[in-house]
Amino acid sequence: MCGRYAQPTRDSAAAKAISSTVNLLSFIFSRIYFPTYSNGLKEIGSFIGATWQSSHPSGIQSIAWRSVWEASCSDNLRRSLQQYNQNDCEATHLLFDALRRIGAEARTRSDVEFADAPKKRATERGAPIHKTFEWMLKFAHADYDQSRIHRERTGRNGAAPKERLARVSPIRARKFPFRLARIIVVPGKRNCSRHPKEALRPTGTTVEHKLIDMVFTKNGCRKTLVR
Numbered sequence: 001m002c003g004r005y006a007q008p009t010r011d012s013a014a015a016k017a018i019s020s021t022v023n024l025l026s027f028i029f030s031r032i033y034f035p036t037y038s039n040g041l042k043e044i045g046s047f048i049g050a051t052w053q054s055s056h057p058s059g060i061q062s063i064a065w066r067s068v069w070e071a072s073c074s075d076n077l078r079r080s081l082q083q084y085n086q087n088d089c090e091a092t093h094l095l096f097d098a099l100r101r102i103g104a105e106a107r108t109r110s111d112v113e114f115a116d117a118p119k120k121r122a123t124e125r126g127a128p129i130h131k132t133f134e135w136m137l138k139f140a141h142a143d144y145d146q147s148r149i150h151r152e153r154t155g156r157n158g159a160a161p162k163e164r165l166a167r168v169s170p171i172r173a174r175k176f177p178f179r180l181a182r183i184i185v186v187p188g189k190r191n192c193s194r195h196p197k198e199a200l201r202p203t204g205t206t207v208e209h210k211l212i213d214m215v216f217t218k219n220g221c222r223k224t225l226v227r
């Protein structure tokens with residue numbers, strides 16, 4: 001814009017704003033994960049309470065409005081552009097405040113969790129499950145047998161018995177009754193993803209994928225099978 005409309009004067013508000021810009025995305029990317037599908041201003045802004053007057057707002061749409069306005073000088077388009085930019089500025093201001101509050105209140109807020117040091121919140125029903133997993137992790141290490149308290153057996157003359165070689169049985173994969181599994185049928189695509197205008201020809205073959213998952217119930221957990 002500076003190249004198109006010339007540089008603003010040094011002491012003007014526009015020049016000061018340009019020289020002091022900060023990319024808020026650098027404080028979010030790989031540091032804060034909002035419950036959104038992307039780090040876009042529209043998605044995060046909608047989550048923290050920002051609103052836009054136009055339906056389906058986007059940067060691409062604003063560029064299209066600008067291009068049409070330059071050719072037509074329509075007052076309606078000018079007001080739409082001004083409203084869109086104002087809503088974007090308000091959303092950016094809300095995001096800045098949200099980041100500042102997260103930085104100051106993260107350790108005491110219930111809706112903020114740390115990836116490297118979880119706060120270990122659990123409901124009354126989930127507390128026994130968390131305790132069981134912690135017990136499993138406590139003893140799941142390589143030198144577990146060496147850290148246990150045990151007594152070494154010796155022979156009659158006090159010497160340790162000869163070490164016996166253990167038989168190694170072949171590893172066999174467990175067979176699960178997939179005939180009792182829940183079956184989900186996914187319809188095939190009708191058109192090619194690379195060439196949308198070309199229809200796909202059905203081959204008549206069925207591709208199957210088996211999934212083993214765990215389901216937590218009131219009395220514990222069990223395996224569930226999905227085909």
